[in-house]
Amino acid sequence: MNLDDLISQADAAKLRGVSRASINELVARGRLKTVEIAGKVFLYRSEVEAFEPQPGGRPPKAKPAKAGAEKPKAARKRGRKQAGA
Numbered sequence: 001m002n003l004d005d006l007i008s009q010a011d012a013a014k015l016r017g018v019s020r021a022s023i024n025e026l027v028a029r030g031r032l033k034t035v036e037i038a039g040k041v042f043l044y045r046s047e048v049e050a051f052e053p054q055p056g057g058r059p060p061k062a063k064p065a066k067a068g069a070e071k072p073k074a075a076r077k078r079g080r081k082q083a084g085a
Contacts, residue, residue: 006035006042015048026051 009027013020026032027043032051035042 005045006037007045007048008040008042012043012045012048015045016051 007015009020009023012032013023016023023032023043027034027041032043032047035044
């Protein structure tokens with residue numbers, strides 16, 4: 001372990017341009033590893049610099065197989081006004 005490679009959570013937040021709470025959340029999720037020395041928590045600078053965020057949110061919907069594929073019958077009906085309404 002190289003002590004020169006260890007940085008505080010506050011320094012990691014400055015390095016990444018995010019809040020300390022964001023760094024704490026990454027640590028809690030296991031995305032960044034920590035080392036505790038004399039009761040203080042440190043992160044590896046190289047790991048913080050190399051960190052790649054994952055795309056957030058829901059994955060995109062699957063695209064239809066063909067560009068000219070027709071919509072299902074139920075989807076076509078939703079767009080029309082009802083005769084009795």
